[in-house]
Amino acid sequence: MEVWRRRQLHSHSYRLPEPFCDEVVVMVGCGDNGKDIALDLIGVAKEVHLTTKSTEEATMPAMSKLLAKYANLHLRPHFKHLCEDGTLVFVDGSRVVALTAIYCTGYAYSFPFGHGWDGHRRRQPCQAAVRARVRAGAGPVAVVRRRPEEGAGAMVLRGKWVAQV
DSSP: OOSOOSEEEEGGGOOOSGGGTTOEEEEEOOSHHHHHHHHHHTTTOSEEEEEESOHHHHHOHHHHHHHHHOTTEEEEEOEEEEOTTSEEEETTSOEEEOSEEEEOSOOOOOOTTOTTOOSSSOOOHHHHSOOOOOOTTOSOOOOOOSSTTOOHHHHHHHHHHHHHO
């Protein structure tokens, strides 16, 4: 990674799609974070390449629909190495010259504001938060996926349902 002289960042540092306008961007990792950022970028980037280690990801119906819908979104196998000229070489031998690589490979959770966090168990921050005084019907809501194949659309629908209750 030190050889590659192009822009590299972790998904944790990603904020807005505009700085990537008309660029070729490679997302290293195809989990929820990688897909979310890729969907954010496809409206402005020239090409977005999602890399995955898993063949399961490539065969999921939701991924097939995304690839069919967006001509500038591509699914690639995991990359083998980076070249100084900006080329990423994938394990299948294919290559892409990119201006940016965004690493969506996970990161360590840190909730310094939460009491009771022991650093070993993944206790949710809401379990340690102080209950605030809010007006009736207001408060935080977590909308989570029930199944891995469930897409963001289902979560949005559940969120809208919760807002109506």
